[in-house]
Amino acid sequence: MASSSSVQETSTSMQNTPAYEIKGRSMCLEKWELKIQTENPVDFVSLAHHGCDIKSYSEAQDLMEYFNMLNGPTYKTLVRHFWVRAHIYDRNAAKLEET
């Protein structure tokens, strides 16, 4: 995916179209179209009190820090901004840089 978008970018800039129109964006979705999913923190104490004791499963996966972290803010504006510009940089994308 990353490869095709950057190919597009070079070909358009060669036709003297302003580069900033495409540059950076990796999808044709608009920011406001995106629906951001916010993770849900887990209250293991309350769950265990109601007969659903699953803390040990999370501990076995070493994920207690992760669940603590979930109880915090999601900045949806920033995530949208991040997502529409995100591209995957892998071995193929690195190869393409070399051409």
Added chain:
Amino acid sequence: MLIDPTLEGKTRKEMGLEPFSCTEIRSSIMGIPVFISENIISFVLRRASEGIFKGGIGNSKTSPWNEVINQSIFNGSRKGAYSDLSMEKKMLLKIQNENLLPKGGGSDQPSLKHRIFLHFFIDKEKANVPRYIFKHMMKELKESQDNKRCWVPYGRLISEILHQGGILKALSNVNFFTDEQLGTETGKVINGRTLRNMNLIRKEIYTKLTTDLKESDAMSNLMDDFPPICKQDPLDVQMNYIKDHFATNGKVIRLEDVQQTPS
């Protein structure tokens, strides 16, 4: 090379390129580059990127995994239905679908990947969670790019990565700061009430506990100079700190914005 033919046959370094180290999701916010990799996720989770990861699992009908999974999830050799699951397993599945490998859709028909991941949880075999999350994030990013899927997973995780990457600090310097501008939101806590809503416990059994986790407040996270107080401090201590903070910084802190526990 298209631009400069003399570069042909040269190494990345000779071309002035960074060496390729690992696969990353690359983006930027207001000109500040943000890279997410398996290592970054592992760092934010404060957990090593180790454990089992099963990639290329192939066809879900013929996979040899089915037998193992059915044994741990359904306690039998055949694939059961969601209603056959125990309360703990239903809850683990819910947490997986909402947090670890978010699906953004119905949760009753888990994919083979989801079932294998759940199997690791139930059997307490350590899975490589950072790798699972990173691969899942890339898959969903491709969905947005190729199939215009408008759903974005891991809002909180990405936000935390931006926060730790200094993005919020940079934004506060240009006064792009308020919760409205940032679109701040905190996920709903999964607790006893969730069990009630899922009809896993009887309505009258549900009790609110004094220890119940409250959704965090974003404000303290955004302010560098937030006074070192929390709800556990005596009320007059909290009030004094807030008064003092107003006197020195001219900023009002609402009592509700004080965190539950020390940060």
